[in-house]
Amino acid sequence: MTDAQSAETVAVASETPPPPAKTRVQAPGAVGVHISGVGCRATASISPDRVWVGSLMPGDVEPVVDSIIDAVLTVEPHPKFVVVGTPGHVNSELGTVTAAANLGHGWRGTVGLAELLRSRLGCEVELCNDAEAALEGERRRGALVACNDGALITLSHGVGVALLHDGIQQPTELGHSVSQFGGPECRGRPHRGCYESYLGGWALPLRYRERHPDFHGVMAREIPDDHEFWTECGRRLGDLVVGLCLLGQPLEAISFIGSVAQARHRYLLPGVRARVDEEAALLVTRPRSLRVTPLGDDVSVLGAFLMARDLLHPFLAA
Ligand SMILES: [Zn+2]
Known part of the structure; x- marks a missing residue:
């Protein structure tokens, strides 16, 4: 390579724009979780290739709570704000989920899921309906962006x-x-x-x-x-x-x-x-x-993560 070519290469490299801010944003402590009748997903990142996927056995409340705790601590050892997208009717003010029959017989009534998780994780926990989390993911990173x-x-x-x-x-x-x-x-x-x-x-x-x-x-x-x-x-x-x-x-x-x-x-x-x-x-x-x-099975967990990130770091919201 001649000196002229080398100089040109350096000039081009220096003009290369930095990656978009959203790909560089760090949001330590924010965790999104999505539970369904067939599995549990968790992530502490907006990157789809960093979503943790685990099984979840429908049944009583306690095993499902154990699975959520394991999932959260796997993706973030020091969680600060967790948002859980769940089936069923969610009262986000009371932190309860009602009639989440897909999660098993223990979930047919009303479960104070947010408090159960808060007491074990020692951090803020909010619940949202899984469809709400999915729409958030789709609106922010999926097929409904700019819509x-x-x-x-x-x-x-x-x-x-x-x-x-x-x-x-x-x-x-x-x-x-x-x-x-x-x-x-x-x-x-x-x-x-x-x-x-x-x-x-x-x-x-x-x-x-x-x-x-x-x-x-x-x-x-x-x-x-x-x-x-x-x-x-x-x-x-x-x-x-x-x-x-x-x-x-x-x-x-x-x-x-x-x-x-x-x-x-x-x-x-x-x-x-x-x-x-x-x-x-x-x-x-x-x-x-x-x-x-385009987000596949991760749409709800990514939406839940974005909601957690907004609540923990509102200045990063985008
Ligand atoms: Zn019907």
């Missing part, structure tokens, strides 16, 4: 819908709105034919067996890549999306999360887009983006 008005649809064991209206989260129960009158029975709710009774992880094997009586699987992942079945599911999901677009709120983007969405989006999303195209004339605003989350 003021959007929606997050969860397709996993159940069907969840959360709206983002003018930057404010609005949880809804629209997964239980009626898709077809007189349709199949919902599970645990006194109605029939809701979206969850067609598209929930518990319902999909039942719907598939109605078409294929020789199918004996009980999990959505056991259903084969049957193009006709999944495309039909995609069109029904499209009905839900069209319904959201007709609520009167312009939706810039809709993001899909959850195990079913991630495993079958190649079949589901074309059906969704086709339904939106059919109804385009009716829609005030057509979502510019209909996509599955």
